Amino acid sequence: MAKEAKQPKELRPYGEMSQKKLLKEKDALTQAYNDFKARGLSLDMSRGKPSAQQLDLSMGILDMLDGRSIMKLSHGVDVRNYGVLDGLPEAKELMADLVDARPSQVIVLGSSSLNVMFDTVVRGMLVGFAGCKPWCKLPQVRFLCPVPGYDRHFAITEHFGIDMINVPMHHDGPDMDMIEKMVSTDDSIKGIWCVPKFTNPQGIVYSDETIERFASLKPKAKDFRIFWDNAYSVHYLYETIEIPNILELAAKAGNPDMVFEFVSTSKITFSGGGLAAFVSSEANVFEMKQTMTVQTIGYDKVNMLRHAKFFKDKEAVLEHMKKHAEILRPKFEMVLSILDRDLKGRDAGTWESPRGGYFITFEAQDGCARRIVELAKGAGVVMTDAGAPFPYHKDPHDSMIRIAPSFPTLEALEQATNIFTVCVRLATIEKLLKEIE
Numbered sequence: 001m002a003k004e005a006k007q008p009k010e011l012r013p014y015g016e017m018s019q020k021k022l023l024k025e026k027d028a029l030t031q032a033y034n035d036f037k038a039r040g041l042s043l044d045m046s047r048g049k050p051s052a053q054q055l056d057l058s059m060g061i062l063d064m065l066d067g068r069s070i071m072k073l074s075h076g077v078d079v080r081n082y083g084v085l086d087g088l089p090e091a092k093e094l095m096a097d098l099v100d101a102r103p104s105q106v107i108v109l110g111s112s113s114l115n116v117m118f119d120t121v122v123r124g125m126l127v128g129f130a131g132c133k134p135w136c137k138l139p140q141v142r143f144l145c146p147v148p149g150y151d152r153h154f155a156i157t158e159h160f161g162i163d164m165i166n167v168p169m170h171h172d173g174p175d176m177d178m179i180e181k182m183v184s185t186d187d188s189i190k191g192i193w194c195v196p197k198f199t200n201p202q203g204i205v206y207s208d209e210t211i212e213r214f215a216s217l218k219p220k221a222k223d224f225r226i227f228w229d230n231a232y233s234v235h236y237l238y239e240t241i242e243i244p245n246i247l248e249l250a251a252k253a254g255n256p257d258m259v260f261e262f263v264s265t266s267k268i269t270f271s272g273g274g275l276a277a278f279v280s281s282e283a284n285v286f287e288m289k290q291t292m293t294v295q296t297i298g299y300d301k302v303n304m305l306r307h308a309k310f311f312k313d314k315e316a317v318l319e320h321m322k323k324h325a326e327i328l329r330p331k332f333e334m335v336l337s338i339l340d341r342d343l344k345g346r347d348a349g350t351w352e353s354p355r356g357g358y359f360i361t362f363e364a365q366d367g368c369a370r371r372i373v374e375l376a377k378g379a380g381v382v383m384t385d386a387g388a389p390f391p392y393h394k395d396p397h398d399s400m401i402r403i404a405p406s407f408p409t410l411e412a413l414e415q416a417t418n419i420f421t422v423c424v425r426l427a428t429i430e431k432l433l434k435e436i437e
């Protein structure tokens with residue numbers, strides 16, 4: 001007789017266990033925790049950096065140019081010299097392709113899109129958009145912040161004293177009812193931070209309807225702008241997922257200048273050594289160039305040429321991203337399988353399996369995130385600070401933890417995730433025991 005496949009053991013929710021059982025489980029977990037601690041490990045699941053193996057994929061970019069390369073291009077631009085404020089035409093075409101825009105909507109700048117976002121907020125503060133008063137001259141300036149979100153976005157608005165308002169995230173993007181209501185009635189709301197595809201940290205992709213609703217907003221403030229950070233536009237782990245082109249939709253809806261889009265090759269080629277671009281209406285591109293002419297004579301066209309030669313078109317980028325996915329996928333799947341193995345059915349938290357991007361979000365029971373991160377640190381595993389994905393570092397439920405699987409080796413990631421799930425179980429039991437007391 002064929003042997004039946006062994007079913008994975010059903011785990012019991014901690015909430016259904018007696019105090020005695022919980023205390024017993026806590027003892028066993030404390031023992032496991034102390035064993036990990038004694039190993040003196042030093043593991044890091046905190047920042048979303050590509051691994052060295054991923055960076056190796058782009059080494060060919062360094063061979064695109066050498067001392068014999070033709071640096072004066074057919075359109076007359078010498079890439080070694082000053083000039084061409086908005087970027088080499090070849091690089092503009094490449095970056096436009098990444099987000100299905102027209103090259104005339106693109107400015108290629110340095111190597112960091114975050115830097116471009118910072119400068120854009122500075123422009124809003126000091127110069128103003130579309131002839132409106134600079135924000136620094138207004139009594140109150142507010143930004144909407146879908147949460148959980150990218151800590152460095154919130155750091156920019158916090159740095160300039162812009163008030164941040166949390167907007168809850170759903171499975172198809174941020175709460176559009178709340179956004180429509182606030183944006184159309186309050187002219188102190190000047191912007192919103194959005195990562196439309198594979199959000200940092202949940203990996204959510206905004207639905208078509210969400211994007212159409214964004215494009216059709218009726219802002220009370222003429223200078224309200226959507227900061228559309230398309231950082232993960234081609235960062236698929238599995239199938240390709242297309243989202244609607246918000247610039248086109250906004251133009252059709254009568255909001256041609258409402259969207260500032262940002263994109264970079266930081267997680268395509270070299271982090272901090274790639275290309276970053278600003279993408280928007282031609283009018284906004286013109287306006288931005290007015291400030292840029294004061295700021296710089298031009299960015300690094302040598303690097304732009306290297307990138308344009310390395311990637312002939314978007315197809316080449318997508319092929320390259322498949323190689324990234326082959327390295328990243330096993331890491332994501334490793335973390336998810338350990339979460340499943342140790343936590344499914346325990347009612348100790350929830351998580352989703354993202355189809356792209358750089359992160360997995362673990363949503364612990366309310367009041368447990370800080371304790372989990374603290375326990376992990378005690379056992380040698382660095383996680384992103386609890387609270388980081390929220391404005392002012394304040395997670396109202398103390399529940400969200402961002403897991404970044406990209407940088408560690410598979411072996412380190414396995415160890416770190418094993419420790420993480422012990423910490424989750426310990427923190428959950430500690431909480432439940434406190435509630436029983």
Ligand SMILES: Cc1ncc(COP(=O)(O)O)c(C=O)c1O
Pocket residue numbers: 048111112113114115150195200229231263264265266271272276
């Ligand atoms: C959503 C998001 N935007 C921007 C960045 C940084 O981009 P860049 O390297 O182009 O400054 C990151 C990096 O983690 C990110 O997650």
